[in-house]
Amino acid sequence: MKLDRATIEKLATHLETCELQAQDTPKITDEHPDMDWDDAYAIQDEIKCRKIARGTRIVGLKAGLTSHAKMKQMGVDTPVFGFLADYFGVPEGGEIDTGKLIHPKVEPEIAFVTKAPLKGPGCHIGAVLAATDFVIPAIEIIDSRYRDFKFDLKSVVADNCSSSRFVVGGRMGDAADLDLRTLGIVLEKNGEPVAFGAGAAVLGHPAAAIAMLANKLGEKGEEIPAGTLILSGGITEAVAVQPGDAVTLRAQHLGSVSVRFT
Ligand code: 0L1
Ligand code: MG
Numbered sequence: 637m638k639l640d641r642a643t644i645e646k647l648a649t650h651l652e653t654c655e656l657q658a659q660d661t662p663k664i665t666d667e668h669p670d671m672d673w674d675d676a677y678a679i680q681d682e683i684k685c686r687k688i689a690r691g692t693r694i695v696g697l698k699a700g701l702t703s704h705a706k707m708k709q710m711g712v713d714t715p716v717f718g719f720l721a722d723y724f725g726v727p728e729g730g731e732i733d734t735g736k737l738i739h740p741k742v743e744p745e746i747a748f749v750t751k752a753p754l755k756g757p758g759c760h761i762g763a764v765l766a767a768t769d770f771v772i773p774a775i776e777i778i779d780s781r782y783r784d785f786k787f788d789l790k791s792v793v794a795d796n797c798s799s800s801r802f803v804v805g806g807r808m809g810d811a812a813d814l815d816l817r818t819l820g821i822v823l824e825k826n827g828e829p830v831a832f833g834a835g836a837a838v839l840g841h842p843a844a845a846i847a848m849l850a851n852k853l854g855e856k857g858e859e860i861p862a863g864t865l866i867l868s869g870g871i872t873e874a875v876a877v878q879p880g881d882a883v884t885l886r887a888q889h890l891g892s893v894s895v896r897f898t
Contacts (some may be wrong), residue, residue, distance in 0.1 A: 756854025
């Protein structure tokens with residue numbers, strides 16, 4: 637690691653304050669160009685600890701930048717991982733107050749819920765499918781704290797991978813019965829289709845993103861516990877939203893999930 641404990645705590649406080657006050661900031665690597673991956677995940681962990689200390693519950697995990705469309709959109713080349721806090725969750729058909737966010741974008745995703753622990757190294761798609769209780773459509777709302785979404789990967793990881801809100805809904809599906817590679821999705825904004833794709837856009841198979849996360853946690857001796865909700869990453873580019881927009885994700889075999897922005 638290149639940063640000392642005091643700097644990690646200072647950066648975590650800064651990024652979390654930006655999140656809670658909906659203020660943007662230049663990317664943190666501008667002032668700390670030498671920070672490494674361990675520093676970035678340590679800052680993210682410190683943000684998580686701050687939330688837990690205030691009584692926030694961690695309700696899930698996420699993989700981000702898992703599709704070529706997203707990697708190309710953001711000019712990066714590696715998936716990243718973050719956590720979901722209880723207040724990120726929005727009920728299906730619910731409203732999101734854009735006044736509490738900086739510059740939200742929506743992503744169509746397939747969420748997994750596990751029924752058995754998953755531990756790397758060596759975790760693979762088959763192990764993920766065997767450990768999956770069900771899959772369900774999800775809209776992730778990302779809101780990078782970095783000005784104009786201009787960042788590098790280490791800054792993104794420190795910022796909990798732009799996590800801000802998520803909605804799950806539609807129907808639960810049995811991952812073993814579905815071909816998640818060919819499962820099609822349409823993302824609509826205000827009744828108009830704005831993005832299309834299929835599960836294979838996520839690393840060839842969305843379960844590969846979950847396996848990658850299990851292998852990443854395995855490096856630290858950690859695992860994905862049974863009963864964990866995990867967002868596998870945007871199937872398409874992220875789509876910007878404004879107050880007044882209504883967004884619906886329609887997923888083959890899995891119904892639809894909607895959210896409105898005020
Ligand atoms: O969920 C995601 O793919 C977000 C990853 C972070 C980068 C971004 O803000 O687009
Ligand atoms: Mg996402």
